[in-house]
Amino acid sequence: MKIKVLGSSAGGGFPQWNCNCANCDGVRRGTVKAKRRTQSSIAISTNGEDWLLVNASPDLLAQIAANPELQPARHVRDTGIVGVLVMDAQIDHVTGLLMLRERDTPLPLYATAAVWQDLSTGFPIGPMLSHYCGVEHRPIALDDTPLELAALPRVRIDPLPLTSKAPPYSPHRDAPERGDNIGLIITNLDTGKRSFYAPGLGSMEPHVLAAMRTADLLLVDGTTWTDDEMIRLGFSKKTAADMGHLPQSGAGGMIEVLDSIDSEAKRRVRKVLIHINNTNPILIEDGSERRVLTEHGIEVAQDGMTFEL
Structure with missing residues (x-):
């Protein structure tokens, strides 16, 4: 099973188009050691040809x-994307659905009832796409029933x-x-290896x-370094927790959480931060915050990273 990071940044990408913070200004000018990043998404495959897009x-x-791998290769028009699973209805995780409107068949879309409600009303991507390729909603139940997709044989996905x-536009905001x-939780049933993904x-x-604690690979929220980061920089009145x-x-x-996972696990756990906001100093590869992460055995995701489990 392969998990590929398509985008590792939080909403807005890095650099963010309208941001002149030290990170964004530095990467534009080439004065800081940092890589550009697109907004967060991963893709999963077992054969390297058929990929489930997650967000x-x-x-x-x-x-x-x-x-x-995601480009047309077999027919005049096709794609390696066999379906999309969305984890929420936030703009930075669902807007790309509109880019898939030229499909020849309805888009298989895995979403919970709450997310599908949002995509049918407050941000009506479902009705909008009905005028193009259409959407085939495949419900994600939250009753301990795993997802097993024909395109991902021997892979189990537990939501x-x-x-x-x-989101702000949701009827139940x-x-x-x-x-x-x-x-x-994404598990390769042949190897028993699993990843936990939560941007x-x-x-x-x-x-x-x-x-x-059961995962071999953790791909988890790396949005901000401090709780007051956005307030301190003057970009928001909200904390990270907010x-x-x-x-x-x-x-x-x-x-601290990842250190506790390390202390309890009896195997090597790969710990990777993803969904990194443009203001986060961990983006600077030779910065002190990145060195702290390295000391704790924590990696920072970048676009194109591929993991095999």
Whole structure:
């Protein structure tokens, strides 16, 4: 089983188009050691030809251009993308669905009931695509029933509900529903190896920690370094916690959580931060924050990374 990082940045990408923070300005000018990144998405395959897209970012066309596996190769018009699974209804995870409208057949779309409601009403991508290729909604149940996809033989995907808020345009924005945001346990049934994927992780609930402790690869929320990062830089009045993200540093932060996973695991666990905001200093490869992560055995995702499990 292969898991490929198509995009490793949070919403807006890196550099963000309208941001002049030290990170964005530095990468544009070439004065900092950092790589450009597109908005977060991964793809999963067992044969290297058929890929399940997990989240469809606004940068999807650039991601397809950068990854030949997803490009047409077998017919006059086709794609390596056999379906899309969306973990929430946030703009940076679903807007790319509109870029797939030229398909010849309805797009298989895996989504929870709460997310599908949002994509049918507040941000009506489903009805919009009905005028083009159409969407075949395949429900994600949150009753401990795993997903098994014909295109991913011998791969099991277990969705986990995460505490979160629906997007601002959601009809239930102020009344969160189970399934507004999910994490995924992705297991290769032949090797027994598994990954836990959660680009948006605001709190460490017991069932989330339990899932993380079973994983060989952790791809988890790397949005901000500190809880007050956006406030301190003058970009927002919200903390990371307010936005549904666990910062890396500080008591109870992601570094501390990942250290605890290490201490309990009896095997090597690969720990990778993904969904990294453009303001996060871990983007600077020779910076002090990156050195801290390295000391804790934590990696920073970049576009194009591929993991085999």
